Structure formats: structure tokens, C-alpha cells
Amino acid sequence: MRLRLRQLFVIGLALSLLGIGVPAWSQDDPRSCNDLMADDTPAYVVCRWMATPEEAADIARFWLDNDGQNMIDAGPMDSIMVDCTEPGAECPTDSEGDGEMHDVGDPDVEGADDGGTPECQNGEQCFVDPTGITAADKSAAQETPAGQAAKAVAETKTNTRIWIETELADDFKAGKLAEAAKKIAALAAAQPGVVGIRFTSQLGFNQTFTTAEEIDKFVAEASTALRTLAPGKKLAAHTVVPLFGCGANDACKAEMTKKYPLLDPERIGAWLAKGQIDQLALDNGHMAAEYATWKIDAAKAQRNQWIQVRARAWDAFAQIAAEDASFAAVGAAQLNAEQAAKAITERIAAPLQDDAAETVTLWTRWKDSQGQVNRVHGEKWAANATWDQLKKLGTVRARLATIYDPANPEVDVATDLKNLSEVFGQVYLHAA
Numbered sequence: 001m002r003l004r005l006r007q008l009f010v011i012g013l014a015l016s017l018l019g020i021g022v023p024a025w026s027q028d029d030p031r032s033c034n035d036l037m038a039d040d041t042p043a044y045v046v047c048r049w050m051a052t053p054e055e056a057a058d059i060a061r062f063w064l065d066n067d068g069q070n071m072i073d074a075g076p077m078d079s080i081m082v083d084c085t086e087p088g089a090e091c092p093t094d095s096e097g098d099g100e101m102h103d104v105g106d107p108d109v110e111g112a113d114d115g116g117t118p119e120c121q122n123g124e125q126c127f128v129d130p131t132g133i134t135a136a137d138k139s140a141a142q143e144t145p146a147g148q149a150a151k152a153v154a155e156t157k158t159n160t161r162i163w164i165e166t167e168l169a170d171d172f173k174a175g176k177l178a179e180a181a182k183k184i185a186a187l188a189a190a191q192p193g194v195v196g197i198r199f200t201s202q203l204g205f206n207q208t209f210t211t212a213e214e215i216d217k218f219v220a221e222a223s224t225a226l227r228t229l230a231p232g233k234k235l236a237a238h239t240v241v242p243l244f245g246c247g248a249n250d251a252c253k254a255e256m257t258k259k260y261p262l263l264d265p266e267r268i269g270a271w272l273a274k275g276q277i278d279q280l281a282l283d284n285g286h287m288a289a290e291y292a293t294w295k296i297d298a299a300k301a302q303r304n305q306w307i308q309v310r311a312r313a314w315d316a317f318a319q320i321a322a323e324d325a326s327f328a329a330v331g332a333a334q335l336n337a338e339q340a341a342k343a344i345t346e347r348i349a350a351p352l353q354d355d356a357a358e359t360v361t362l363w364t365r366w367k368d369s370q371g372q373v374n375r376v377h378g379e380k381w382a383a384n385a386t387w388d389q390l391k392k393l394g395t396v397r398a399r400l401a402t403i404y405d406p407a408n409p410e411v412d413v414a415t416d417l418k419n420l421s422e423v424f425g426q427v428y429l430h431a432a
Contacts, residue, residue, distance in 0.1 A: 196234025
């Protein structure tokens with residue numbers, strides 16, 4: 001009986017995943033399940049049964065009748081085994097390895113230490129890193145501010161995930177992408193545990209590129225170079241999509257499309273679908289003042305944006321992050337405890353709770369065009385209400401990230417990273 005209940009649960013779970021399918025264009029469609037959706041569900045989000053409840057019951061009966069004999073009969077086939085000692089059996093003999101059994105953790109070649117360069121039996125070096133990153137490249141990367149900071153993060157043992165953050169767009173424009181990509185890849189390889197590389201910010205919004213085709217070329221070439229030089233590392237990018245803040249307002253969408261032609265969401269979605277980007281960070285409720293003409297405030301613009309993101313299922317291709325710089329102010333954040341709590345609810349909790357963004361990246365310290373330092377925390381880490389409220393978010397620490405420039409510390413790298421680790425589970429280390 002327990003087995004039967006377990007089978008029924010598994011089948012029910014599988015069928016539940018089939019509930020959303022090809023759009024049902026008419027409420028009269030017998031497979032439409034739009035009646036199960038909330039009243040405020042946008043019109044472009046539709047529901048269609050791939051298997052109606054009646055069909056699901058028939059499917060379940062097929063598999064469970066006769067004590068589940070059909071499920072038993074559909075079990076895995078017997079594996080095919082080959083005995084190389086049998087007469088006539090042919091087994092390859094040119095596979096890698098020395099043909100001997102080794103204990104777990106033992107080097108493949110005697111004398112080769114973990115992390116070192118193995119030597120062949122006659123003494124010459126026989127291993128070459130296929131990525132093209134040499135030991136000298138890694139050593140040079142370790143001596144940079146970002147390299148030293150990555151090492152410091154690892155030594156804090158705070159379980160903080162490390163990313164490398166840089167801007168390769170200017171190098172691409174200057175014809176030096178290969179050189180710059182190798183330098184960043186060496187930095188990512190120098191410190192074990194680095195999650196990935198964020199290779200561009202404000203893509204398509206700043207003045208670096210003038211055509212959409214040029215942006216596509218940059219994303220494709222940067223992604224290809226980094227995939228080759230830093231295999232296994234995640235690739236991230238940041239941009240804004242002004243069109244998303246409009247929601248269903250056609251006049252607003254027409255204006256934003258005209259004003260920001262390079263920020264076409266279909267083009268951005270293509271980068272994700274092609275696997276060129278593993279994490280996409282979007283400004284969270286950006287440029288609220290631009291929507292005033294259509295009576296769209298900051299909260300509504302943010303809500304519109306994340307509805308659009310969910311409707312496009314971008315999270316099926318990549319991790320989506322919300323990015324926010326609004327907590328900081330010149331000198332230090334000026335919010336009181338109540339204002340800070342409200343801002344956290346609206347700008348951090350909302351995107352996470354709505355299942356729109358998986359992480360939130362906060363800018364905690366930067367210099368503006370006038371050279372003034374903007375901070376979330378107080379100067380020299382002096383306490384303030386906003387920072388105190390952020391430190392209460394321990395349950396979502398792993399989902400919070402920040403960007404840190406080790407070449408321009410608040411106090412020193414060790415002190416800064418220790419304070420940041422009290423709020424953030426991920427840190428993007430800026431590398432020039």
C-alpha cells in the first residue's frame with residue numbers, strides 16, 4: 001500500500017507539472033485552465049491543460065491497475081555487460097590512464113601533487129593547461145588588488161561566494177578583447193572557489209555601443225573567449241530594460257522603444273537562450289521619473305518589470321538578479337529605521353518573494369561623477385539605521401550580493417570584507 005501511495009504521489013506530481021502548456025486562446029477551449037488563475041493575471045499569461053483532470057485520472061489508472069504491473073513492466077532494461085576475457089570480445093586498449101587501480105585522491109602519475117604540474121616518468125613536463133592560462137598568469141593575477149581580495153575572502157571562512165567583476169566592452173572596442181579576457185580568466189583561476197565573471201555593466205544603456213549588431217557581436221565574442229579561458233565559470237552581465245517598466249501602457253512602450261532602441265528585450269532574451277550569459281542583472285525599478293507622464297510610480301514600474309520577466313520565462317535560461325543602488329547616498333544612507341525597513345520590503349523582499357529575481361545586488365559604496373563617495377553604511381563603517389536593518393536579513397544572506405572595489409577600500413580590505421560578509425553572501429570583486 002505504501003508503494004502504491006508513493007507511485008500515486010509521483011504520478012500526481014508529474015501531472016501537475018503538465019498544467020501549463022500551449023496558450024489557450026479561447027475561454028471556450030475545453031483544455032483552458034484560465035479559470036484557475038488570479039483575477040489580476042496579465043492577459044498574455046495563459047493556462048492550458050496538457051492532460052485534463054479526467055485524462056490524468058485515466059493515466060493514473062493505467063499505471064496503477066493490477067498492482068502497478070504496467071509500471072513494473074516499464075522498468076529499466078537490463079544493462080549490457082561485456083566480458084573482455086571472453087573469446088572474441090574486443091575491448092579498446094588505448095584509453096587514458098595507466099591501467100592500474102588507484103586509491104581515491106591518489107595522483108594519476110606518481111609524484112604529481114594536487115594542484116601541481118605532473119611530470120612524466122622520464123622527468124619532462126607532460127601537462128599543459130588546455131585553457132592557455134599559465135602558472136605565471138595566475139601568479140601575476142594573485143598579486144593584483146582583486147587577487148589579494150579574493151584570497152582574503154577565502155581566508156575569512158564566512159562562506160561568501162566570490163565573483164570577478166570587470167568591463168570588457170572598452171577592450172572589445174579597442175581590439176584588445178583576447179588580452180583582457182585572458183587577464184580576467186587568470187584572476188578567476190588563481191583563487192579556488194571563484195563562481196564566475198561579470199564582464200559588462202549597463203550594456204546597451206551607456207554610450208559604448210551605437211548599434212544592436214555591435215552589442216550582439218561583443219556578447220558573442222566575450223562569451224566565447226571566457227568560456228574557453230575559464231571553463232566552468234558562470235558568466236554574468238548587467239543591463240536595464242526601460243520598456244519593462246511600462247507594463248501594458250502602449251504609449252509608454254512606444255516612447256521607450258524609440259528612446260532606447262538598443263535595449264530590445266527580444267535581443268536580450270536571445271543572449272540567454274543561446275547560453276551566452278548565465279546570470280542577467282536588471283536594474284530594479286529603474287528610472288521611475290521617466291514614467292511620470294503615464295502616472296507610473298517607482299513601485300508600479302518595478303512590479304511591471306518583474307511581471308514581464310516572469311512572463312518571458314527568462315529564469316529557464318539563466319539566473320535573474322535585481323540590482324539596486326537606491327539605498328546609498330552621499331556620505332551615508334539617510335533613511336531612518338522605518339524608512340529603511342519599508343525600502344527593504346519594496347526593493348529586496350518583493351522581487352525575491354514574487355519569484356522574479358533569485359538574487360539582489362546592492363551597490364553599497366561608489367564615487368559619483370563629482371568625486372563624492374556614496375555609501376549605504378556610515379563612513380569608516382559607522383553604524384546607521386539602513387545598515388542595521390540590512391544586517392537583520394540573515395535568512396536571505398545567500399541571495400544578497402554587493403560589488404566591492406579592493407583598490408579603493410573604505411578602511412582596508414580585511415575590515416571591509418568582514419563587514420560586508422555580515423549582510424552579503426556573495427561579493428563581486430572589481431578588477432580594472
